[in-house]
Amino acid sequence: MSKVRVLVGTRKGAFILESDGKRESWDVSGPFFTGWEIYHMKASPADPNRIYASQSSGWFGQVMQRSDDGGKTWEAVDNKFLYDGVPGTHQWYDGSPHPWEFKRVWHIEPSLTDPDLVYAGAEDAALFRSTDGGKSWHELSGLRKHDTGMRWSPGAGGMGLHTVILDPSDPNRLYIAISAAGAFRSDDAGVTWKPITRGLVSEFLPDPKAEVGHCIHHMTMHPERPGVLFMQKHWDVMRTDDAGENWREVSGNLPTDFGFPIEVHAHEPETIYVVPIKSDREHFPLDAKLRVYRSRTGGNEWEALTSGLPQENCYVNILRDAMAVDSLDECGVYFGTTGGQVYASSNAGDTWFPIVRDLPAVLSVETQTLS
Amino acid sequence: MAIIKVIVPGHLRTLARLPSSEVALEVDGPVTQRSIINALEAAYPPLQGTLRDHATQKRRPFIRFFACQEDLSFEPPDAPVPDAVANGTEPFLVVGAIAGG
Numbered sequence: 055m056s057k058v059r060v061l062v063g064t065r066k067g068a069f070i071l072e073s074d075g076k077r078e079s080w081d082v083s084g085p086f087f088t089g090w091e092i093y094h095m096k097a098s099p100a101d102p103n104r105i106y107a108s109q110s111s112g113w114f115g116q117v118m119q120r121s122d123d124g125g126k127t128w129e130a131v132d133n134k135f136l137y138d139g140v141p142g143t144h145q146w147y148d149g150s151p152h153p154w155e156f157k158r159v160w161h162i163e164p165s166l167t168d169p170d171l172v173y174a175g176a177e178d179a180a181l182f183r184s185t186d187g188g189k190s191w192h193e194l195s196g197l198r199k200h201d202t203g204m205r206w207s208p209g210a211g212g213m214g215l216h217t218v219i220l221d222p223s224d225p226n227r228l229y230i231a232i233s234a235a236g237a238f239r240s241d242d243a244g245v246t247w248k249p250i251t252r253g254l255v256s257e258f259l260p261d262p263k264a265e266v267g268h269c270i271h272h273m274t275m276h277p278e279r280p281g282v283l284f285m286q287k288h289w290d291v292m293r294t295d296d297a298g299e300n301w302r303e304v305s306g307n308l309p310t311d312f313g314f315p316i317e318v319h320a321h322e323p324e325t326i327y328v329v330p331i332k333s334d335r336e337h338f339p340l341d342a343k344l345r346v347y348r349s350r351t352g353g354n355e356w357e358a359l360t361s362g363l364p365q366e367n368c369y370v371n372i373l374r375d376a377m378a379v380d381s382l383d384e385c386g387v388y389f390g391t392t393g394g395q396v397y398a399s400s401n402a403g404d405t406w407f408p409i410v411r412d413l414p415a416v417l418s419v420e421t422q423t424l425s
Numbered sequence: 426m427a428i429i430k431v432i433v434p435g436h437l438r439t440l441a442r443l444p445s446s447e448v449a450l451e452v453d454g455p456v457t458q459r460s461i462i463n464a465l466e467a468a469y470p471p472l473q474g475t476l477r478d479h480a481t482q483k484r485r486p487f488i489r490f491f492a493c494q495e496d497l498s499f500e501p502p503d504a505p506v507p508d509a510v511a512n513g514t515e516p517f518l519v520v521g522a523i524a525g526g
Contacts (some may be wrong), residue, residue, distance in 0.1 A: 089436060111522045113487040114475040127477060130471040134479045156480060290508060 058380050060388055062396055063092030066414035068107055070125045075382055077400040080409045086128065094375055094418045096162045101169035102424055106188060108159040116158050120188050131188035134153040135176055138195035145207040154178045160377060163218035175215030179206060179232040181244060194244035202249065202266040209233035209269050216374055217273045221280045234269035239298050250298025254287060271314045271376040278322035284326050286316040291328055293353050304353020309339050315377035319402060320385045324352040327387060327403060331371045338369040348403050362406035363397065375418040382423055390416025427452050429461055430516040441469040447516060456511035458490055459502040476519060487522040
């Protein structure tokens with residue numbers, strides 16, 4: 055019997071939600087790491103019992119946790135994230151140079167094949183890698199030392215590296231995204247990087263088509279279409295069919311194309327999901343109606359999915375890493391809100407139900423489909 | 426070698442799985458903030474980096490060090506702590522600042 059595990063990171067701890075393949079009855083365990091911010095938890099595709107968690111606090115800094123028994127018990131592993139060499143400066147909000155300072159890990163991306171190999175995306179933007187299951191971390195500094203690095207600047211939430219995508223067809227190819235530096239690709243396992251932003255247009259930039267400076271909120275890729283990526287930018291939903299060399303807008307008939315998460319269906323590479331948010335000034339759903347939008351055509355043509363979601367007086371936000379899908383035969387879709395609800399759909403978004411309603415603000419949602 | 430009493434905040438007690446918030450530490454050489462924290466981190470590795478930034482080794486902004494009814498947070502890290510702390514009579518308190526939600 056298949057089983058689903060949903061890993062939920064919140065402002066005040068972590069929770070694990072589990073169900074059998076019917077996804078009707080759920081067990082909730084946690085909170086783990088009570089009182090700490092859990093920016094992200096993610097499991098190893100190569101070992102479902104291996105889960106990594108990023109635990110942080112404004113008082114005590116960064117802690118990294120690892121479980122080897124599916125989240126029952128945890129062990130603190132190495133939290134020493136040191137930039138390689140003299141970090142130098144990036145651009146501050148006012149345009150002045152500002153020293154690179156490690157703050158926290160926003161995103162964890164375990165290897166597709168090796169449980170001990172894991173990547174960590176950090177604020178201030180940098181990519182770290184561990185090859186020993188988190189016992190030590192080393193920066194892949196070619197990214198931060200890119201020629202454009204001095205011109206990178208933070209978004210309102212900080213300069214976080216929030217997206218890491220591993221290409222299953224090419225172990226040397228990685229994609230990352232940074233708010234608000236842009237998107238980059240490496241074809242040599244993270245040694246060198248190139249911006250992949252051609253086609254992005256951001257009106258808040260002096261040059262709206264600049265190579266760097268775009269505020270990318272999230273990116274996703276279907277594993278069977280490694281050259282096709284979808285992006286939720288600050289404004290605009292975008293796609294590329296050539297590994298980021300060229301992007302085109304696919305916002306189509308969305309009521310607003312501002313938002314944070316974007317996900318792709320587990321079995322249908324042209325079916326994608328976004329949650330439109332009113333605007334960059336008002337981070338809540340348009341018309342106070344919580345609607346997931348689904349495109350079955352890889353963008354441009356979108357339908358609102360509302361069944362089971364609040365359609366009045368809803369003022370929550372859905373953060374960039376707070377949406378995920380499972381890979382059961384009928385694809386499940388999950389997202390968490392800043393109001394503490396975790397909604398699920400066991401029919402690819404047609405209908406929704408809350409698994410839990412009153413968690414702390416949800417920062418991230420990931421899933422595991424277990425056999 | 427001195428035996429120092431250190432009291433840590435509840436979150437760090439949980440993180441390091443301490444049986445109590447008060448721990449006794451053996452400190453070699455001069456008893457200073459730095460030597461106390463070095464001993465604390467050596468005895469309880471999960472606490473590494475939680476009181477001082479790994480890169481700068483500076484006290485984290487929302488961490489305070491109190492002892493003998495005094496705030497020692499802004500004393501130089503290599504300054505001797507009060508005798509009552511150094512001889513184990515009074516504890517060295519690590520305090521999380523009252524802030525946040």
